[in-house]
Structures are given as C-alpha cells and as structure tokens.
Amino acid sequence: MGAEKKNLYITVVLLLLPVVIIIAVATGPVRLPWPQTAAIIWTALTGGDLSRFGANSLIVFNLRLPRVLLSAAVGAALSVSGAAFQALFRNPLADPYVVGVSAGAALGATVAIGFGLAFAGSQVLATSILAFVGALGVSYLVYRISRGAGALSSLVLLLAGMAVSAFLSALISLIMVLESRNLSETVFWLMGGFTGRGWRELFLALPLIFAGTAGLWFLHKELNLLLLPEDEARSLGLNVARMKAVVLGLGSLLAAAAVAVSGLIGFVGLIVPHLVRLITGPDHRYLLVGSFLTGAVLLVPADLIARTWLAPLELPVGAITSLFGGPFFLYLLLKAKKEGRGF
Amino acid sequence: MSGYRLFPQTLVDGAKRIVEIPKRPTRIISLSPGITELLFSVGAGKQVVAVTTWCNYPEAVKSLPKVGDMNVNLELVVSLNPDLIVADGSLQPATAERLDKLGLPVFVINPKDIAGILDSLELLGRVTGNIDTSQDLVTELTQLLSKTRRRVESGPLAEKPVSVLVLFGTDQLYSAGRGTFLDQAITRAGGYNIAREAEGSWPLLSEEFVLAADPEVVLLTYGSPQDLASRPNWQGVAAVQNRQIHSIDPDRFSRPTARLIRGIPELYELFLAVRGQK
Numbered sequence: 001m002g003a004e005k006k007n008l009y010i011t012v013v014l015l016l017l018p019v020v021i022i023i024a025v026a027t028g029p030v031r032l033p034w035p036q037t038a039a040i041i042w043t044a045l046t047g048g049d050l051s052r053f054g055a056n057s058l059i060v061f062n063l064r065l066p067r068v069l070l071s072a073a074v075g076a077a078l079s080v081s082g083a084a085f086q087a088l089f090r091n092p093l094a095d096p097y098v099v100g101v102s103a104g105a106a107l108g109a110t111v112a113i114g115f116g117l118a119f120a121g122s123q124v125l126a127t128s129i130l131a132f133v134g135a136l137g138v139s140y141l142v143y144r145i146s147r148g149a150g151a152l153s154s155l156v157l158l159l160a161g162m163a164v165s166a167f168l169s170a171l172i173s174l175i176m177v178l179e180s181r182n183l184s185e186t187v188f189w190l191m192g193g194f195t196g197r198g199w200r201e202l203f204l205a206l207p208l209i210f211a212g213t214a215g216l217w218f219l220h221k222e223l224n225l226l227l228l229p230e231d232e233a234r235s236l237g238l239n240v241a242r243m244k245a246v247v248l249g250l251g252s253l254l255a256a257a258a259v260a261v262s263g264l265i266g267f268v269g270l271i272v273p274h275l276v277r278l279i280t281g282p283d284h285r286y287l288l289v290g291s292f293l294t295g296a297v298l299l300v301p302a303d304l305i306a307r308t309w310l311a312p313l314e315l316p317v318g319a320i321t322s323l324f325g326g327p328f329f330l331y332l333l334l335k336a337k338k339e340g341r342g343f
Numbered sequence: 344m345s346g347y348r349l350f351p352q353t354l355v356d357g358a359k360r361i362v363e364i365p366k367r368p369t370r371i372i373s374l375s376p377g378i379t380e381l382l383f384s385v386g387a388g389k390q391v392v393a394v395t396t397w398c399n400y401p402e403a404v405k406s407l408p409k410v411g412d413m414n415v416n417l418e419l420v421v422s423l424n425p426d427l428i429v430a431d432g433s434l435q436p437a438t439a440e441r442l443d444k445l446g447l448p449v450f451v452i453n454p455k456d457i458a459g460i461l462d463s464l465e466l467l468g469r470v471t472g473n474i475d476t477s478q479d480l481v482t483e484l485t486q487l488l489s490k491t492r493r494r495v496e497s498g499p500l501a502e503k504p505v506s507v508l509v510l511f512g513t514d515q516l517y518s519a520g521r522g523t524f525l526d527q528a529i530t531r532a533g534g535y536n537i538a539r540e541a542e543g544s545w546p547l548l549s550e551e552f553v554l555a556a557d558p559e560v561v562l563l564t565y566g567s568p569q570d571l572a573s574r575p576n577w578q579g580v581a582a583v584q585n586r587q588i589h590s591i592d593p594d595r596f597s598r599p600t601a602r603l604i605r606g607i608p609e610l611y612e613l614f615l616a617v618r619g620q621k
Contacts (some may be wrong), residue, residue: 028554055554055580058576059551059554063576064551121570121573122572124514158415196515196516198575311541312549313543313547314541314546314548314549
C-alpha cells in the first residue's frame with residue numbers, strides 16, 4: 001500500500017473530525033438554531049456575556065460541547081489502546097479490556113454506586129476515581145501475577161487477565177445483588193455512556209489520554225518490532241520484556257482514563273484498529289494516528305445517536321457502538337475473507 | 344362479619360386467573376410492599392403472617408417474618424403454611440408456576456392506574472372477607488378523588504398545570520415516566536410531569552431537556568434538595584430559583600396504595616403554593 005493512500009486516509013479523518021464535532025454540538029434533544037449555537041460558543045470562548053442566551057448557553061457550552069469533546073477523546077483513547085494491545089498480544093481479538101481493565105473499573109464503579117460513595121459531594125466523581133484506580137490497579141495486578149510466572153509471556157498475561165476478570169465479575173454480581181436499590185444505575189454505568197459528563201471529566205481524562213497516546217506514538221517503531229517473532233525482535237536490539245511492560249502500562253492508562261469517565265463502551269477499541277489496518281496496513285506510524293482519529297470520528301456520532309434517538313430519554317452509548325459495530329465488523333470480516341485477505 | 348356467607352367463593356384475579364377461595368384466609372403471605380399496604384388498609388392486617396424484606400409500611404409489618412424480596416424463598420413460604428398468597432404484577436412466572444405446583448393458592452392484584460387501586464381494594468376486601476372495611480375505604484377515597492378533581496378543574500391550575508420534575512437522586516437524572524403512579528398522581532393534582540415526554544417508566548432524562556423544560560417544582564425522592572440546588576448549570580431553573588425542591592417519600596408515591604391517593608390533594612396544595620409565589 002502506497003504512502004499516498006495512507007496519508008490521504010489520515011487527511012480525510014482529520015478533516016472529518018471537526019465536521020462531526022460541529023454537527024454533534026449543533027444537534028440535541030433541545031432544538032437550537034445553528035447561528036445561535038455558534039454565537040454561544042464564540043461568546044463563551046471570547047469571555048463575553050452569556051446571559052442574553054439564557055438556559056441555551058448552558059445547554060450548548062456546559063452540556064453539549066464538553067460531552068462531544070469527551071466522546072471524541074474517549075473514542076480516540078480506546079482505539080489507540082486497542083491498537084497497542086493487538087500488537088502486544090499479536091492477537092486480533094485483543095482489546096483495551098483484555099488484561100482486566102474493564103473488570104477493575106467495573107468493580108470500582110460498582111462499589112461507588114452500590115454503596116453510594118461521594119467525593120467532594122459528587123457520586124459521579126467518586127465513581128470516576130474508583131473506576132480509574134480499579135482499572136489501573138487490576139492491570140498492574142495482572143502484570144505482577146504474570147511476571148511471577150517467569151518471563152513475561154503474552155499467553156500468561158491473557159489468561160491471568162481472564163481469571164482475574166472472572167473473579168472480579170463475581171464480586172460485582174454480589175455487590176449488585178446485595179445493594180440492589182442502585183441496580184439500574186450500576187447497569188447503566190456498565191453499559192457505558194456520557195450522560196451527565198462535562199468539562200470536569202474532560203479535564204480529568206484529556207491529559208492522561210494525550211500522555212498515553214504520545215508515549216505509544218514515540219514507540220511506534222518498537223511496536224512494529226513486537227509483531228515479529230520474539231527472538232527476531234530481540235536480535236534487532238529490542239528489550240522485549242521491558243517493551244511489553246511499557247506498552248501494557250500505556251495501553252492500560254489510556255483504557256483506564258477512558259473507562260473512568262465513560263464506563264464500559266464496547267467494540268470501539270476492538271474494531272477501529274482493524275478498520276484502520278485494512279486501509280493503512282500494520283505500520284504503527286499510521287495505525288496509531290489513524291486509530292486515534294477514527295475512534296474520535298466514530299464515537300462522536302455514536303453518542304449523538306445515544307442522546308437524540310429516543311430523546312429526552314438517554315441511551316447508553318455502549319449499546320449503540322455494539323449495535324452498529326457488531327454487524328459492521330462482520331461485514332468487514334466477510335469482505336476480507338472473500339477477497340482472500342487476512343485480518 | 345358477613346364472612347360465612349361469602350365463602351367458598353370463586354374470583355377472577357388481576358392476572359385473569361380463576362382462583363378458588365374455600366374459606367376466609369387466615370394465613371396470608373404478601374409478596375409485594377404495595378400489596379402489604381393494601382391488605383392492611385382493608386383490615387386484613389391480622390390475617391397476614393409474612394411479607395417481603397421490602398415491606399416497611401405500616402409499622403406492624405416490620406416484626407413479621409420475611410420470605411424474600413423479588414426472589415421468593417419457596418421453602419420459607421411453604422414452611423409458613425399459608426392459605427393465600429397475594430402477589431402483584433411483578434410476580435415472576437417461574438415463581439407462580441412453582442407455587443401452583445405446590446398447591447398454594449396465589450391471588451394476583453395488579454392495579455395499573457389510580458382507578459385500579461380502588462378496584463384492587465374492593466377485590467382484596469372480598470378475597471380476605473373484609474368487605475365492610477374495604478367498601479367504606481373505597482367510598483372515602485372515591486369522594487376524595489372527585490373532590491380533588493373538582494378543585495383542580497375549577498381552580499387556577501386548570502388552564503396551565505404546574506410543570507413538575509420527579510427525580511430519584513441528585514446525580515443522575517432518573518425520573519418517573521408516563522403511566523407510573525407518580526405521573527398519574529401529579530396529573531390528577533393539577534401538575535404536568537415533564538418526564539411524560541420520554542420513553543419508558545423510569546427514564547434517564549437528558550439534562551439539556553430538563554434545563555429547557557424549566558420545571559416549576561422538583562419532587563425529590565433520594566438525596567438532599569441542597570445538593571440538587573447547588574448542581575452546576577441549574578441556577579436558572581425556576582424550581583431552584585424559587586426554592587421549590589421538595590422531598591417526597593418514594594414508597595408512598597410509587598406504590599399503588601390508599602396513602603398514594605390521599606397524597607393527591609396534598610400535591611395539589613403544594614402546586615397551588617408554588618403558583619402562589621409567582
């Protein structure tokens with residue numbers, strides 16, 4: 001595949017991102033004229049007086065804009081994380097949740113919601129923080145367990161991740177049954193979504209997401225080497241064990257940041273890297289940038305659907321991504337098979 | 344008591360099943376908090392021998408044995424040797440089937456709306472042999488409802504109902520949708536429940552929708568009014584500005600009971616006061 005086509009793809013998604021963001025900010029359960037939406041954002045950014053817009057300024061600037069930007073950031077984070085884990089495990093089924101990030105986050109969130117914990121007066125904030133701690137904590141635990149089994153083997157990591165996840169799922173079920181008053185809230189969190197998320201969550205997650213993405217971007221050559229058989233990678237001068245640990249850490253950081261502010265959003269981290277790989281090939285120089293942008297470009301409209309489809313009812317965005325992502329993934333899979341290409 | 348002429352009787356229950364009641368039941372198990380309240384209000388409280396862990400009203404039920412929550416422990420049920428089990432529409436078909444197989448008589452009471460509560464009271468009065476008490480109660484509540492209706496229709500809320508937001512908590516905006524008992528009570532009290540516009544019984548509302556709807560009053564079940572009032576972006580909402588966030592008892596307004604009906608005129612008074620401030 002020529003570099004031109006890869007660059008063209010990156011350019012297209014780069015241009016598409018502001019377009020979907022603008023459409024998403026201009027659309028919502030409350031219908032507002034586009035010029036007013038633009039005027040509100042302009043006034044807010046230039047520090048003008050928003051009071052003449054009334055509640056509409058809150059709707060556009062405090063509710064929609066941060067939520068749309070957050071959905072873009074989370075889509076980007078999950079996709080980059082998925083791309084990194086697929087390289088780390090050399091397994092197309094790997095996704096951001098493969099080493100127990102999801103189970104750890106879910107346990108943290110279930111504890112926060114189930115027992116009604118609050119941080120600085122906010123249960124949403126407490127849920128985010130506990131989910132983040134749970135996600136990173138569990139992926140570190142899985143890493144330590146796997147290290148304990150000798151040289152860090154991808155297979156052991158994968159299996160340890162599954163075992164720890166299964167154990168934590170049992171704890172989650174127990175908490176959900178025992179604290180069943182908050183069952184619907186917990187279930188909604190587990191399905192993933194951006195309901196009620198705003199600037200606070202964006203500022204919490206964005207630095208972590210940029211740091212994780214930048215870290216992996218600096219390692220794009222090493223990620224390419226990880227795709228080789230281990231002895232070959234080693235002969236090319238790669239410290240495979242250390243590299244695995246670093247990729248695991250950065251990928252988990254991205255996934256944990258995303259999960260903490262949006263719950264468990266399925267499928268994005270799995271299919272976006274595949275989708276991008278079909279166009280750009282496996283070179284991480286393009287794959288990481290492409291995944292970052294594509295994840296953002298796909299999750300923004302997914303959340304737009306979640307908040308407008310049955311408005312004023314909010315749907316969990318995780319249900320939307322899986323609803324549309326599942327069939328789309330199958331289509332890609334069958335098409336690739338027909339054309340004799342592997343994934 | 345007109346009991347001995349009444350039994351044995353054959354009745355159609357709320358799930359359209361035909362149920363034989365051979366004699367006046369004296370060992371009743373209630374499988375829902377709403378049913379428990381209904382049983383006590385028709386004067387069958389002394390016949391109730393067990394309830395669920397969620398039953399908390401009236402006070403007397405707290406000392407009764409519990410047979411589970413939404414999952415009924417069949418061993419406990421059987422061990423209490425009941426002669427009638429009263430359940431509501433939430434009775435799981437699997438549980439109903441097993442109770443049937445065990446030969447335990449199940450009577451389903453499933454009121455769908457406020458008029459249905461009156462029918463249920465009447466029916467429970469017949470089933471438990473407390474017709475006099477239940478008919479007195481039904482008469483009283485019917486009069487209360489029609490009196491409130493007249494007041495609403497001829498009062499200041501007839502033209503423009505008070506816009507109401509029900510919230511279950513102050514973080515996530517879960518509300519009571521169209522057709523729920525809370526929704527019906529609000530409508531009958533001269534209010535307009537803004538969550539009627541969302542799909543589902545317990546919808547999670549979009550925050551921008553709530554801000555645009557600008558409700559005049561908030562009925563809050565869990566959490567403190569201060570927390571809601573100090574929520575960012577809500578300073579301009581009419582209910583926050585006019586300090587019209589009121590805590591209500593979720594049990595009272597979500598169960599199909601007599602005290603729900605008695606709450607309707609109270610809501611009407613509240614809505615009148617909300618308007619009076621303007």
